[in-house]
Amino acid sequence: MIKKDDIYKLAELAKLSIHEDELEVYEEKLNRAIESLEKIKEVNTDNVEITYNVNQMKNPLREDIVRESLSQNEVLKNTVEEQYGYFKILKVMD
Numbered sequence: 629m630i631k632k633d634d635i636y637k638l639a640e641l642a643k644l645s646i647h648e649d650e651l652e653v654y655e656e657k658l659n660r661a662i663e664s665l666e667k668i669k670e671v672n673t674d675n676v677e678i679t680y681n682v683n684q685m686k687n688p689l690r691e692d693i694v695r696e697s698l699s700q701n702e703v704l705k706n707t708v709e710e711q712y713g714y715f716k717i718l719k720v721m722d
Contacts, residue, residue: 630658 635654639646646654700713709716 630655630662 632651632655635646635651635658704710704713704715707715
């Protein structure tokens with residue numbers, strides 16, 4: 629079970645400040661949470677197939693086909709402004 633020293637270490641790692649009067653509350657809550665998680669160990673998982681995904685769906689990916697792309701001039705002919713051969717974007721923030 630979790631002790632007060634462990635709670636101080638956890639708080640330090642999480643960059644939290646815990647007061648002395650809160651220690652007992654955290655100790656009780658963390659110990660209850662750990663007890664709940666311990667119940668998972670009691671579940672019989674023999675003969676259960678390992679799953680990596682919760683469903684059998686697969687992402688449909690298109691085949692990557694290399695094609696001839698547009699030239700830089702063709703791409704930039706429809707822009708409002710261009711600079712140094714690239715799109716010129718307006719400032720959003722100062």
